[in-house]
Amino acid sequence: MILQALCDYYDALARRGDITPPGWSLAKVSFALDIDEQGSLLGVIPLKIMPEGGKKEVPQSLPVPEQQKRAVNVCANFLCDNCSYILGIDNKGKPARTRTCFEAARELHQKLLGPVDSPAARAVCAFFESWQPEQAAEHPALHRCLEEMLKGANLIFSVKGLYAQNDPAVRAAWEDYRAANSAGASAGLCLVTGKQAPIARLHPAIKGVQGAQSSGASLVSFNASAFESYGHEQADGTGQGLNSPVSEEAAFKYGAALNRLIADRKHLQDIGDTAVVYWAEDAEPLCQDLFSCAMFGGTSELITDTDLQRAVRALAHGDPVDVSGIPLRPGNRFYVLGLAPNAARLSVRFFLQSSFGQMLANVQAHYDRLNIVKPGYVANGALPLWWLLKETVNPNSRDKKASPAMAGAVTRAILSNGSYPVSLLEQTMLRIRAEQNVTYGRAAILKAFFLKNREYELPEEVLQVELNDQCNHLPYVLGRLFAVLERIQSAANPGLNATIKDKYFNSACSTPATIFPLLTKLSQSHLRKLDGGLRVYYEKLIGDLESRIREPLPARLSLADQGTFHLGYYHQVQKFFEKKDKGGKENV
Numbered sequence: 001m002i003l004q005a006l007c008d009y010y011d012a013l014a015r016r017g018d019i020t021p022p023g024w025s026l027a028k029v030s031f032a033l034d035i036d037e038q039g040s041l042l043g044v045i046p047l048k049i050m051p052e053g054g055k056k057e058v059p060q061s062l063p064v065p066e067q068q069k070r071a072v073n074v075c076a077n078f079l080c081d082n083c084s085y086i087l088g089i090d091n092k093g094k095p096a097r098t099r100t101c102f103e104a105a106r107e108l109h110q111k112l113l114g115p116v117d118s119p120a121a122r123a124v125c126a127f128f129e130s131w132q133p134e135q136a137a138e139h140p141a142l143h144r145c146l147e148e149m150l151k152g153a154n155l156i157f158s159v160k161g162l163y164a165q166n167d168p169a170v171r172a173a174w175e176d177y178r179a180a181n182s183a184g185a186s187a188g189l190c191l192v193t194g195k196q197a198p199i200a201r202l203h204p205a206i207k208g209v210q211g212a213q214s215s216g217a218s219l220v221s222f223n224a225s226a227f228e229s230y231g232h233e234q235a236d237g238t239g240q241g242l243n244s245p246v247s248e249e250a251a252f253k254y255g256a257a258l259n260r261l262i263a264d265r266k267h268l269q270d271i272g273d274t275a276v277v278y279w280a281e282d283a284e285p286l287c288q289d290l291f292s293c294a295m296f297g298g299t300s301e302l303i304t305d306t307d308l309q310r311a312v313r314a315l316a317h318g319d320p321v322d323v324s325g326i327p328l329r330p331g332n333r334f335y336v337l338g339l340a341p342n343a344a345r346l347s348v349r350f351f352l353q354s355s356f357g358q359m360l361a362n363v364q365a366h367y368d369r370l371n372i373v374k375p376g377y378v379a380n381g382a383l384p385l386w387w388l389l390k391e392t393v394n395p396n397s398r399d400k401k402a403s404p405a406m407a408g409a410v411t412r413a414i415l416s417n418g419s420y421p422v423s424l425l426e427q428t429m430l431r432i433r434a435e436q437n438v439t440y441g442r443a444a445i446l447k448a449f450f451l452k453n454r455e456y457e458l459p460e461e462v463l464q465v466e467l468n469d470q471c472n473h474l475p476y477v478l479g480r481l482f483a484v485l486e487r488i489q490s491a492a493n494p495g496l497n498a499t500i501k502d503k504y505f506n507s508a509c510s511t512p513a514t515i516f517p518l519l520t521k522l523s524q525s526h527l528r529k530l531d532g533g534l535r536v537y538y539e540k541l542i543g544d545l546e547s548r549i550r551e552p553l554p555a556r557l558s559l560a561d562q563g564t565f566h567l568g569y570y571h572q573v574q575k576f577f578e579k580k581d582k583g584g585k586e587n588v
Contacts, residue, residue, distance in 0.1 A: 002351050003192050003220075003246065005281075005335050006254035009261075012283035019260060020063045022252050023178045026263065027067060027080050028059035030153035031145060032163065037119050039126025043141045045158055061263065064156065064165050065174050066252070069205045069216070076105040078112065078174060079124070079165045080156045083149045087142075088133025091150045102133050112177050118169035123159045190247035192254070197247035204255025208262040209275045211341035218345050219258070220244055261337075269296050271385065272407030274338040274349045280356060281333035286326050287356055290315075291334070294363050295414070297384025316361035330357025336415055338408055349408040352415045362417040369448035373466045373574045375440055383444050385411065391441035392427035394434070403427065419453050429559060432566060436505040443570040446563045456560040467571035472548045475509075475561040478516065479568025481545045482508050485523045487576055488538050492529035509565040513553040 013019040020026060032045040048057035064080035074097070076085050084090040088102030106128040113121040137146065149155070157164040164170055188199045205216025222243045246254075261277040262268055267288045269276040280287035292298040294312050303311070303323055314321045315330045322328070334356040338349035354362075367382040374380075389402035389410065401407075409421035428445045432438055450458045461468050462476040471477070486501050500519060508515040523542070527535055557565060 001353075002337065002348065003250065003254045005353065006257040007192055007250050008281060009279050009283060010253035010257040012281065013257065013260070016283055018283065019256060022249060023066050023175060024063050025066045025256060025259070026061045027064045027154055029062045029064070029080060029156050030059045031149065032156050032158040033086070033127075034158045035123050035127050037123045037126070037159070039123055039128070039130050041127070041139060041141050044145050046145070059154065062156070062163070066178075069202050074100050074104050076101070076108045078108060079170070080154055081105060082152050082154060086155045087136050087149070088131070089136045089150070099133065112173050113170065116169050116173045118167050120157070120159045120162060120164045120167035120170050121173070124157050124164055127157070186242060188242065188245040190245060190250055192246055192250040195247070197249060199242060199245045200248045200251035203246065203251050204259070206255065206258055206262065206339075206346055208259070208268075209339055209341055209346060210270055211273055212346060213344060217341065220246065221345060267292055271338070271389070271411050272402055272404035274340045274404060274408050274411070276336065276338050276411065278334065278336045281335075284326070284328070284332070286323060287328065287332065287334065290323070290328070291359065294360055295385065297382065297386070312360050312364060315357045316364045318357050328356070330355060332356040334359045338411065340404065340408070350412045352412065359415060362415055365417055366414045366448065369451045370444040371465055372440070372444045372447050373571065375574065376577065378440050383441060385414070387441055388445060391439060391445060392424065392431060394431070420449050425449050425559070425563065429562065433506050436501055438566045438570045443567060446567055450560065450563060458560060458564060462564050462567055464571075467575045472550070473564065474549065474551060474554070475557055475564040476568035477545055477548045478512050479509070479565035479570075480572040481516070481542070482519070482565075483569045483572035483576070484538065484541050484545065485519050488523050488526045488530070491534065492526040509557060509562045511556055513555045516553055
């Protein structure tokens with residue numbers, strides 16, 4: 001299903017003219033070798049560009065003949081490769097292998113371009129015929145950029161201002177070569193298209209996933225006889241592609257589509273170790289923009305925050321909308337794919353599909369559950385996923401990434417409107433215990449978790465956006481009471497270095513029967529230091545809270561009740577800082 005969805009996406013992109021045709025791919029190219037018709041190197045043309053908002057030049061993505069998949073094998077690419085193949089030099093300390101690479105490139109180019117009658121073809125053939133790798137390092141045209149070339153930069157050829165791969169006769173020669181190679185491939189029933197076609201022996205390399213091999217990793221591959229199915233053997237004795245028969249055309253399409261998605265850094269999200277890509281069935285880029293803003297808190301040049309909220313609400317309710325003159329349909333099929341590195345292959349962490357409207361409705365439901373009163377320093381807007389996951393990480397650790405398994409499970413839960421993983425609750429509670437701090441993000445996580453995971457059976461009255469001063473649920477009341485006692489101590493002893501929160505917060509929410517009698521007694525000495533109305537205010541507040549305690553204090557609170565304690569504490573703290581009137585006076 002994944003491959004079929006990616007092939008359909010390729011077809012949609014092709015109809016829009018936004019992707020390379022079969023047999024071609026985008027490659028990151030750093031330099032063009034400027035050669036004359038006799039094959040002499042005239043100079044080197046830098047092709048790096050400054051990306052929008054970037055600070056460092058990056059290689060330019062150009063359409064080139066489809067590149068071969070290789071690991072340690074010698075396999076030349078046509079018209080675009082590194083200096084080992086094009087120039088016969090490198091800094092790897094293996095001159096014999098480098099010479100073999102150059103000879104492989106020379107043989108390939110002379111085989112394909114020898115019969116071609118065009119200036120570009122004759123120039124490239126002449127270059128490989130006359131080039132001397134032993135003297136390459138001394139060539140004056142290479143002095144300024146040789147060091148960067150040796151780092152693995154891709155090179156192409158330029159003849160009289162025309163890139164060799166753009167010459168019509170050269171393109172035709174490449175197409176004929178590909179067709180001849182396909183004719184020799186084993187034919188079979190393609191699992192993606194359902195048609196008889198030449199079966200791809202090797203599937204395309206997927207590049208750009210963090211943690212995977214820089215040369216690319218496979219989504220589908222078999223490299224040992226133990227993985228072969230009976231009778232599914234190639235002519236060379238290996239099973240490889242026949243064990244999951246996908247036609248060469250379908251393999252190219254899904255590889256080109258997936259590489260394009262990953263190369264689009266604007267719409268790629270790294271969640272833990274998982275690279276998350278997403279696309280609409282009709283390849284409408286505005287759908288990607290809208291989803292990215294709604295799910296990950298991104299920004300878009302095509303849509304304002306006001307239009308974003310309006311569009312998300314409308315689509316989530318099943319209503320079509322028009323954004324910047326582009327119609328968006330809630331029924332448009334939408335896909336989200338999470339890929340994680342795994343040795344030489346990619347693991348599928350999750351693959352979710354639904355209508356665009358339903359996907360946005362699931363995201364909106366998640367943010368509605370997260371909605372909780374904000375501190376004054378927190379800007380308006382939803383709590384993005386990266387912030388949510390950051391709340392589960394030790395801020396002092398070297399690795400600031402959340403648990404990969406948990407991050408993937410949380411993402412899947414949001415998009416499918418399923419239950420949140422228990423690990424999200426456990427990690428959040430762990431950080432609260434470690435730091436004695438119920439932050440805005442952690443309080444929002446607790447509220448959302450208990451609203452969705454109803455097996456914990458917490459009463460709705462504690463899972464409110466703001467303080468519920470009529471709630472009698474004991475853990476919630478105890479959390480409020482602790483916040484009041486902490487406030488009293490701070491008012492009585494301004495500038496105190498260590499408060500009861502630093503000493504007793506964890507024990508108060510886990511073993512209240514042991515700690516609260518001590519805290520209540522301590523508060524009496526603090527109250528005596530306060531003057532007039534302030535003392536009366538706090539005494540009434542304590543009296544109201546204690547009147548709601550109608551059962552003996554429990555010796556221990558469960559994990560869910562500790563979460564409720566934290567919500568009560570957070571709500572009460574935010575109530576203290578709520579503006580009392582337009583004059584800006586705070587509640588005391």
